[in-house]
Amino acid sequence: MPWFPDFVSAAELARRQSLPYEPEDPVTRYLSALSDGSPHALEAAWPGRIVVHDPRAGEVTGHRELRRFVATNQEWLRARHARIETVSSTADGSCAAVELLARLEISGTAVAWPVAVVAEATDRYSLDLRTYCSQVVVDGRRHRRAPLLGPGAVPPDGVVGRYLAGLEAGDVDEVVATFAEDGYLREAVGEPDVHRGEDGLRSFYSRLLGTGDGVALECCHATDDGVRCVVEYNDVSTRGEWPPQAGLAVFERADDGRIAAVRCYDDIERPAAGRPS
Structure with missing residues (x-):
């Protein structure tokens, strides 16, 4: 788990944003190695630093660990008859973020699994991948x-900044006002946990913020192409009673400048009952 074949799109977007594209350079050979599943090509294709941050495997570093990780994930996906769809791609500077929807068979049941991958190219031979x-x-x-x-990234300005400030303040009215008329929030587990329109959003955020406590998302990195803003964050709203936890949210802007969609990617728990993540 998950999606090494689909790191190709994220990595190539990051590469093209940050460095001149050369058809035969090591990055291209690395992407080809991922596509055809050849572990022997990896060391030659990417001689520099590559680190994968995976929710289950943790930090994967070095060519030997990487080859093992690729092989394990390909076997895992094949066993579950995985089909991967790209939802969106966002590139900005040396980073690219790709939203994916994996369709799997789990215990005989078809499920859809939302996954996001961020690829950050640090130089010609080095790449960080965060899932x-x-x-x-x-x-x-x-x-x-x-x-x-x-922490360290400047929080996004505009409507995304208003949303994050309203969330931290526990202001349901302010948060709901940032959404377009038919805007929606999709929780990390995907369908059917989608809250759409003013009534649906107000119901959700009233439960989330109903105690008067805000949800503080510490901005770590933002990838923004003007249409979508991808924010990698640490949820620090329960610091002291619950450890900070990593997550990512994609904010898609509507034509009128408000938020058309927020799609979440995290496994965050909160101690208070009735406050879903």
Whole structure:
């Protein structure tokens, strides 16, 4: 788990944003190795630093670990008859984020699993890959995930900044006002946990923020192409009683400048009953 064949699209987007594209360079050979599943090509294709941050495997570093990780994931996906669809791609500077929907067979049942991958190219030979998802879909459990990144990114301005500020303040009216008329929030587990329109959004955020406590998302990194803003964050709203946890949210803007959609990718739990993530 998950999606190494689909790291290709994220990695290539990051590559093209950050460095001149050369058809025979090591990045291209690396992407080909991922596509055809040849572990022997990996060391030659990517001689520099590559690190994968995976929700289940943790941090995967070095060519030997990487080859083992690729082989294990390909076997896992094949056993579940996985089909992967790309939902969106967002590139900005040296980073690219790709939203994916994996269709799997789990214990004879067809399920759809939302997954997001961020690829950050640090130089010609080095790449960081960070995967975000909820594991509830595949094993019925939430898994606490320690922060992958530290704070430091400037919070996005405009409507995304208003949303985050309203969320932290626990202001239901302000949060709902940031959405377009038919805007929606999709929780990390995907369908059917989608809350659409003013009534649906107000019901959800009233439950989430009903105690008067805000939800503080510490912005770590933002990838923004003007249409979508992808925010990697640490949820620090329960600091002291619940450890900070890593997550990602995609904010898609409507034509009128408000939020058309928020899609979440995390496994975050909160201690207070009735406050879904």
